[in-house]
Amino acid sequence: MVMNKKNIFIMQIISLSLIWIFVAGISVWILNLLNLSLELSDVPSATIAISLVAIPVFVTIAIVLTYVFVGLQRGNSQDR
Amino acid sequence: MFDATDYEDFPLIEPIENTGKAFYRTVVVLVAVIVFALFMYVRQLRIGLGVTGLNEPVAWGFYIVNFVFFIGISHAGTLISAILRLSKAEWRRPITRMAEVITAIVLAIGGLHPILDLGRPDRMMNIFQSGRLQSPLLWDVTSITAYFTASTVYLYLPLIPDIAILRDRGTKPKWLYEFLSWNWKGTEYQKKVLERAISILMVMVIPIAISVHTVISYIFSMTLQPGWHSTIFGPYFVVGAIFSGIAALLIVMIAFRKVFHLEGYLKEIHFSYLSILLLIMSLLWFYFTFSEYLTGYFGHEPYEMKVFWYKFAGEYAPYFWTMIFCNFLFPLIILSNKRTRKIPGILAASCGVVVGMWLERLIIVVPSLTNPRLPYPQGVYIPSLTEWSLFAGALSVFVLGFVLFAKFFPVISIWEVREGRERAVREVTERIESYLPTPHGAKSG
Numbered sequence: 001m002v003m004n005k006k007n008i009f010i011m012q013i014i015s016l017s018l019i020w021i022f023v024a025g026i027s028v029w030i031l032n033l034l035n036l037s038l039e040l041s042d043v044p045s046a047t048i049a050i051s052l053v054a055i056p057v058f059v060t061i062a063i064v065l066t067y068v069f070v071g072l073q074r075g076n077s078q079d080r
Numbered sequence: 081m082f083d084a085t086d087y088e089d090f091p092l093i094e095p096i097e098n099t100g101k102a103f104y105r106t107v108v109v110l111v112a113v114i115v116f117a118l119f120m121y122v123r124q125l126r127i128g129l130g131v132t133g134l135n136e137p138v139a140w141g142f143y144i145v146n147f148v149f150f151i152g153i154s155h156a157g158t159l160i161s162a163i164l165r166l167s168k169a170e171w172r173r174p175i176t177r178m179a180e181v182i183t184a185i186v187l188a189i190g191g192l193h194p195i196l197d198l199g200r201p202d203r204m205m206n207i208f209q210s211g212r213l214q215s216p217l218l219w220d221v222t223s224i225t226a227y228f229t230a231s232t233v234y235l236y237l238p239l240i241p242d243i244a245i246l247r248d249r250g251t252k253p254k255w256l257y258e259f260l261s262w263n264w265k266g267t268e269y270q271k272k273v274l275e276r277a278i279s280i281l282m283v284m285v286i287p288i289a290i291s292v293h294t295v296i297s298y299i300f301s302m303t304l305q306p307g308w309h310s311t312i313f314g315p316y317f318v319v320g321a322i323f324s325g326i327a328a329l330l331i332v333m334i335a336f337r338k339v340f341h342l343e344g345y346l347k348e349i350h351f352s353y354l355s356i357l358l359l360i361m362s363l364l365w366f367y368f369t370f371s372e373y374l375t376g377y378f379g380h381e382p383y384e385m386k387v388f389w390y391k392f393a394g395e396y397a398p399y400f401w402t403m404i405f406c407n408f409l410f411p412l413i414i415l416s417n418k419r420t421r422k423i424p425g426i427l428a429a430s431c432g433v434v435v436g437m438w439l440e441r442l443i444i445v446v447p448s449l450t451n452p453r454l455p456y457p458q459g460v461y462i463p464s465l466t467e468w469s470l471f472a473g474a475l476s477v478f479v480l481g482f483v484l485f486a487k488f489f490p491v492i493s494i495w496e497v498r499e500g501r502e503r504a505v506r507e508v509t510e511r512i513e514s515y516l517p518t519p520h521g522a523k524s525g
Contacts, residue, residue, distance in 0.1 A: 011259055026225065033218075042214065057230075060280075067273070072264055072273060072274075073262070075269030075272075
C-alpha cells in the first residue's frame with residue numbers, strides 16, 4: 001500500500017483532530033452533568049470541583065499532543 | 081535502508097521484520113479463547129445475569145474483582161515509568177516501554193469490566209444523560225478515562241523516534257510508520273520539543289495514576305458496608321496496585337527476554353533492582369493489611385467482626401491465608417535472599433504476587449457482600465463458567481495486545497537505549513560529582 005506524503009499529512013491532521021473532538025465531548029458531558037446538578041440543586045459544589053480538575057487535565061493532554069505535532073512539523077528540516 | 085547503526089540494535093527490530101510461525105500460532109490460540117469468551121458474553125446478554133454466580137446479596141463478583149485487579153496492574157506502567165524517568169534512574173531505559181504498554185492494554189481491559197457486570201449494558205447511556213458527578217462511580221469513569229488518555233499519549237510520544245527508525249529502514253507496512261512518525265527527523269529542535277512534552281506528561285501522569293486507584297477504593301470505602309468503610313482504603317489500594325504492577329512488569333520482562341533473546345538489554349541488574357522494589361512494596365502492603373485488620377478487630381463492631389472471621393477462619397480463610405503467603409511470606413523468603421533473588425526466583429515471586437493480589441481483590445469484594453449489614457441471610461458466591469470464560473478472555477486480550485504490539489513496535493525503546501550509551505555515563509558522573517560533599521578548604525563547584 002503506497003500513500004503519498006500529502007495523504008499521510010491529511011490523515012495525521014484528522015487523527016489529531018480526533019483527540020480534540022474527544023476532549024470536547026468529555027467537556028460537554030461534564031458541563032451537561034454540572035447543568036443538571038444545578039437544575040436539581042443536587043450538590044453542585046461537588047460537580048463544580050470535579051469539573052475544575054477533569055476538564056483542564058483532558059485539555060492539557062490534547063495541547064501537549066498538538067504541541068508535539070506542530071513542533072515536529074516545524075523542526076523537521078533544520079535545527080532551530 | 082540498512083545501516084550499521086540499526087544493526088547495533090537489530091535484536092529489537094528482528095521480531096518486527098522476521099515474524100516467525102510461533103507468532104501466528106499464538107495469535108490463533110488467543111483469538112480462539114477470546115471468541116469463546118465473546119460467545120459466553122453474548123449468551124449472558126441474551127439470558128441475563130442469571131448465568132453468572134451473582135445473586136442477592138452478592139451483586140458484585142468476578143467482574144468487579146477483575147476490574148479492580150486489572151486497573152491495579154495498570155500502575156505497573158506509566159506510574160513506574162514516570163517515577164523512574166523523573167528520578168533519572170538510568171537503568172530504566174530498557175524497562176519503560178514495556179511498562180507503558182502494560183498500562184495502555186490493561187486499562188482498556190479493566191475499564192470495560194463494569195460493563196460486563198451490567199445485565200443491561202445499554203443503561204450505560206444513562207451516565208451520559210443523567211449521571212451524578214457526586215457519585216464515586218462517576219469519579220471512576222472520569223479518572224480512568226483521563227489515565228487511559230494520558231497513558232496512551234505517554235506511550236506514543238517516546239515511541240515516535242523508534243517508529244521513524246522503522247520508517248527509515250523501510251519496514252512494512254511503510255504507510256503505518258510514515259503516518260505515525262509525524263515527520264520525525266531527529267533534529268535538535270524536534271528532540272527538544274519531544275523531551276519537553278514527555279516531561280510535562282510524566283509530571284501529570286503521577287497524580288492521575290494515584291487518583292485512579294484512590295477513586296476505585298472510594299467505590300467501596302464511601303459505603304457503610306462492613307470491611308469496606310475505611311479511611312486507609314485509598315493508599316492501601318494504591319500500594320496494592322503498584323505492588324501488583326511491578327510483579328506483572330517483571331513477568332512480562334522475563335517472558336520477552338526469553339522469547340526475543342534480549343539478554344543483552346534486560347540484564348540481571350534490572351531484575352535485581354525491580355525485585356528489591358517489589359520486596360519493599362510487599363512489606364508496605366503487609367503493613368497496610370495489618371493496620372486495616374487490626375483497626376477493625378480492635379473496634380470489635382459485630383458486623384465488622386462477622387466479615388473479619390469469615391476471612392480469617394471462615395469460608396474465605398483458605399483464600400485469605402494463601403493471599404498472605406503469596407503477597408508477603410513467599411516474596412519475603414525469595415527476594416530477601418541474594419542466592420534466590422535470581423531470575424527464576426523473581427519469576428516465581430512475581431507470579432505469586434499477581435495471584436495473591438487477585439485473591440486480595442476477591443477477598444475485599446465478596447466477603448463484605450456475603451455478610452451485609454442489612455438483614456439478609458449469609459450469601460454464597462460461586463463464579464460460573466461464564467465468569468471464568470470472560471476472565472480467561474480478558475487475560476487473552478492482554479497477551480494478544482502485547483503480542484500484536486511487539487509485532488509492530490520495538491518492546492524496548494531503541495532511541496533511549498542509544499541515548500543512554502552516548503550520554504548516560506557522562507551525565508551520571510557529572511551528577512554524582514555535583515552532590516558529593518566538598519572537602520573542607522576546597523572551593524565548591
